[in-house]
Amino acid sequence: MLALAKASDLSAKLRWTDTARGTRAAAFSVTSEGAKGVRLGLLVRGLPEGAVLRFYAQAGGAAAMQATGEQIMASIERNLQAGTPDEAAHTYWSPDFGGAETTVEIEIPAAAATASVKLAIPRLSHYVVSPDEAQSLGLAKVGESGTCEVDVMCKPEFASQSRSVVRMLFVRDAKTYLCTGTLLNDARSSRTPYLLSANHCISSQAEASSLMTDWFYRSSACNSGSVGPSTQRRAGGATLLHSAATTDTAFLRLNDAPPAGVVYAGSYFGTLDTGHTLAGVHHPKGDLQKFSSGILLRYSNCTDELCFSSNAAGGSFMTVGWQQGVTEGGSSGSALFHTLGDKRYVVGQLYGGASSCQAPAGLDHYGRLDVAYRNAIKQWLNP
Numbered sequence: 001m002l003a004l005a006k007a008s009d010l011s012a013k014l015r016w017t018d019t020a021r022g023t024r025a026a027a028f029s030v031t032s033e034g035a036k037g038v039r040l041g042l043l044v045r046g047l048p049e050g051a052v053l054r055f056y057a058q059a060g061g062a063a064a065m066q067a068t069g070e071q072i073m074a075s076i077e078r079n080l081q082a083g084t085p086d087e088a089a090h091t092y093w094s095p096d097f098g099g100a101e102t103t104v105e106i107e108i109p110a111a112a113a114t115a116s117v118k119l120a121i122p123r124l125s126h127y128v129v130s131p132d133e134a135q136s137l138g139l140a141k142v143g144e145s146g147t148c149e150v151d152v153m154c155k156p157e158f159a160s161q162s163r164s165v166v167r168m169l170f171v172r173d174a175k176t177y178l179c180t181g182t183l184l185n186d187a188r189s190s191r192t193p194y195l196l197s198a199n200h201c202i203s204s205q206a207e208a209s210s211l212m213t214d215w216f217y218r219s220s221a222c223n224s225g226s227v228g229p230s231t232q233r234r235a236g237g238a239t240l241l242h243s244a245a246t247t248d249t250a251f252l253r254l255n256d257a258p259p260a261g262v263v264y265a266g267s268y269f270g271t272l273d274t275g276h277t278l279a280g281v282h283h284p285k286g287d288l289q290k291f292s293s294g295i296l297l298r299y300s301n302c303t304d305e306l307c308f309s310s311n312a313a314g315g316s317f318m319t320v321g322w323q324q325g326v327t328e329g330g331s332s333g334s335a336l337f338h339t340l341g342d343k344r345y346v347v348g349q350l351y352g353g354a355s356s357c358q359a360p361a362g363l364d365h366y367g368r369l370d371v372a373y374r375n376a377i378k379q380w381l382n383p
């Protein structure tokens with residue numbers, strides 16, 4: 001890594017060749033020994049107009065992913081406008097390919113000066129376990145989240161909600177984390193890719209810029225324990241529109257469109273009576289999608305991981321007791337669904353709590369979407 005930490009060092013290693021497309025291209029490879037996955041923190045100080053970066057693994061298997069120079073520079077500009085410190089703002093995080101090696105190919109127009117490519121790799125995120133095996137807060141292999149968790153594929157009545165929910169991977173301080181998000185519809189059904197998650201997951205534009213999303217990350221069939229064939233990844237990052245600790249809300253707009261077949265979940269902004277049955281769809285410990293069902297017990301206020309009883313008028317969180325399933329690390333940010341007639345609507349996102357398969361009676365707390373809606377996100381969902 002030290003050999004690539006400065007732009008001058010990396011430039012000296014690039015060997016440019018002419019392509020059949022009338023462009024010029026060069027590539028370099030980075031290996032982090034023993035990694036189960038690696039994301040490269042590209043420090044971008046310059047790219048010529050028309051540049052394209054492609055990322056892939058030499059071992060093959062996963063499809064190559066690419067970003068245009070315009071997309072990368074737009075990401076940097078969003079970071080700078082949000083007040084991100086200089087080096088962090090100019091860092092673009094590559095996708096990972098489930099192994100120790102990642103290759104970066106740079107293609108530029110034939111007329112562009114190679115000296116205008118100013119890249120370095122001063123940092124990387126080295127996975128000691130793969131995303132399918134762990135999240136940064138605890139180990140969990142596919143199929144090995146808590147044994148009381150309920151496979152969402154065993155709940156066909158929640159098929160639409162399942163297609164709204166996405167596994168999120170993002171970088172903070174060169175460490176990769178997992179959370180859950182939900183695609184939200186707006187009043188115009190514009191198909192703008194708004195994503196709801198938790199503030200304690202993503203609270204800065206730099207973190208949002210590093211976001212990768214795994215769609216339809218669920219089992220192939222009820223309790224199969226194997227990843228379904230429809231799973232797709234997007235690596236375009238997001239724009240952070242609103243972030244608030246008071247309701248633990250992160251509200252983002254994805255920079256790339258989600259894949260075909262997703263569902264934009266509806267939202268409910270009314271006040272619920274206690275005793276209502278609510279449900280969650282989430283990725284506990286980054287595992288395949290799971291389902292939970294429980295009861296709204298009370299309204300609460302939460303701060304510094306402590307929650308205190310309140311009421312509907314003053315509480316910014318909803319406290320839920322589970323009757324089926326629980327939540328775990330990685331479920332954070334996942335939506336809580338309320339059923340009205342034959343439709344289901346998002347009413348909050350997971351802050352945290354004490355539930356587990358060892359303590360199924362532990363209570364969990366969700367930030368209230370209706371409060372966040374009135375405070376800020378109405379301007380996007382119902383402009």
